[in-house]
Structures are given as C-alpha cells and as structure tokens.
Amino acid sequence: MGAVKTKRMPRAVREQQMLDAAVRIFGQRGYMAASMDEIAELAGVSKPLVYLYLNSKEDLFIACIRREATALTEAVRAGVRPGLPADRQLWDGLQAFFAHTAEHPDGWSVLHLQARTHGEPFAAEVAAMRAEIVAFVTRLVAVAARAAHRDPDLPEGEVAGLAEALVGAAESLAAWANVTPGVTARQAAATLMNFAWSGLGNLLSGHVWTPPA
Template sequence: MGVQGKRVPRAVREQQMLDAAVATFARRGYRAASMDEIAEAAGVSKPLVYLYLNSKDELFTACIRREADALKAAVRAAVEPDAPADRQLWSGLLGFFEHTAAHPDGWTVLYSQARTVGEPFAAEVAVMRAEIVAFVTGLIAAAARDADCEAADQSLADREVAALAHALVGAAESLAGWNAGTTGPGRPSGKESAATLMNFAWSGLDNLMTGHRWTPSR
C-alpha cells in the first residue's frame, strides 16, 4: 500500500491524539504526563503532536473543552422537554451519570485534574459548570412555575432556585467522582446513581414547590 493509502485525515488524527491524551492525563495526571507518552499512545511522533496541538498546555485545554462539550451535550440531549418536572430532572441526571460512567477518563480530567492543576484550566471547567448550573436552574424554575410556587419576594425565590441548582450540580459531581474511584462489581451504574440522587433530592424539591418547607424545631 502506498503512502497516500495510509494517510489519515487531520480531524481524525487530532481526535486520536485527544483520545490518547485524555487517557494519559487521567491515568498519570497533568504534571506527570509527558508528550512522549501521549504520542506513543496515539501511535504518532511527538513532533506531529506539537504540529497539531502546539504545546502540552494547549493539548490539555483541548481535552478539557472536548470533554466538557460532550458532557453538556449529553445532559441536554437526555432531558425530555415536554415531560413532567420530575421526569425532566430524572432524564437530565440519567444523561449525566450515564455519560460520566461511559467516559471515566474524560470525567477524571474534568473533575480531578483540570480543577486542581490551576489556571487557566480551572477556569475552563468553571465555564462548563456555570452552563450546567444555568441549565438546571431553568429546569427547577420551570418545575416551580408548573407547581404554582410563587413567593412574595421574587428576587428571594430566584436566589433560592439558583442555590438549589448549585447544590444539585455539586451533589451530582461529588457522586460521579465517588463512582469514578469505585472499582469492581460494587461500582454503581449510571441509572443507579441517577436514582440515588433523584431519591435524595426530589422529595425535598417537591415539598418546596408545593409550599411544604422544613424548619428547625425550637
């Protein structure tokens, strides 16, 4: 076969490099991972990695952006827009946990590596997280409207909805992080994790939306 027959399109080659980089960064960590390791895993020369992706920093940033975009797309695609409020939240959580379970290296890069290495990588993850929080805020706000849950002070109601969205996203991230560190037959599936968080969160949300609030006893 001639050289032309072996040529791989640039877009395909870049994805191969990103696949190798995500796996290497997840296994070794950003600081310990080397471009030599990544090139070897991708089956290309190190100069080719630099030619396509310029530097280790830019390669890591490209990995973060690709994995973040894939996660956001999975959550949005999973939500059933015309379903009841609890079904929408359930389907969004299911999309999140099934994606992170199917792409553990990508989640490790986002959750364990990018957030802890420092700037500018943490900022990249913060952008992704803000978009997911905004999306969940919209789901909770729509559910509250459907339940005719209106507060006299609408600004306070808005803050509360935003706080609930931050709490729910934080809980989902924490549970997905715990899942990633769990190996063997005891590791929960995406569906099991979504059900766990739904059972934890929905009863409280449902009570809030129908005006039944918990208050500390005196």
C-alpha cells in the same frame, strides 16, 4: 524495493486520535505526571507531530478539557426531552449525566479532578462548562416551581442555590460511582433523585424547613 506508502490520515481524524490518547493519559496519570512522549506513543504518532498539531502540553490539555466538557453538556441536553414534567426532565438529565461520566471515566477525571487542581486557565474552562449545566438545572427548578402553582415567585437566588447544590452533589456522586464496583448510572441517578426531589417536592408544596431561632 521502494518504501511502502500509507494512506494519509485527515488532520481532523489524526487530531482526535491524539486527543483520545491525551485524555486517557491525563485522566489516569494526572496532568503533571503525563508526558508528551507517552501521549504520542499511545496515539501512534511522533512527538513533533503532537506539538505541530496542538502546540504545547498546556494547549493539548485545554483542548482535552473543551472536548470533554462539550461532550458532557451535549449528552445531558440530548437526554432531556422538553415538554415532559420537570421531575421527569431532571431524572432524564441525571441519567444522561451519570451514564456519560461512567462511560468516559478518563474524561470525567480530566474535568472533575485534573483541570480543577492545576489553576488557570484550566479551572476557568471547567467553570464555564459547570455554569452552563447549573443554568440548565436552574431553569428546570424554576419550571417546577411555576408548575406547582404554589410559589411561582420563588426567589432567583434560592433557585440558583438549589441548582448549585444539585450539580455539586452530582459531581461528587459521579466520582464516587466511578470507583465503586457495582454502582450503575441508573442507581446513581436514582440515589440523587430521591435525595434531591424529595426536598424540592416539599419546598414546592410549601413545606419549608426553618432553622431554629
């Protein structure tokens, strides 16, 4: 009897299978501990095929970072509807962010923990994603300032600083929420919204805290 022939899988589909497996292994075991043998076994392919498609462990990890970063930024942007008040846009964006990181904990581990701690070029890939999200939040804060009709000329540096602080808080809160039982994406978003928007609301209303002399 001849060998049973199986239908050949398209390269793009096979590559996504490899990336799925790699994100899971990298996210759960870490970049250094992960092995190409494990990734190939989980993907159901041979190790030489992984190397053929993705060249090296480093290139595979970069491909994982790029895919997960793109998915996260697209999820946040898709969650925000233009034309709504700034606080509603921020709320929707936060919900989308926390929902995505909760649904893809291994991907978030790759971005937030693994890529940042293993130097270049991994950290640069995450920095590019983070810069895009910070720029997005910066625009929301600037829109809120103009909408308040109190400080339409809020200094650009201050707006950027607020956006950096908000994104940093969201990152830390997502990492905490993913390992804390019972914390939903909506609860995490509400926690940060209450923390951040109260301060932003005071700032836009002219109630600015001043350090002691």
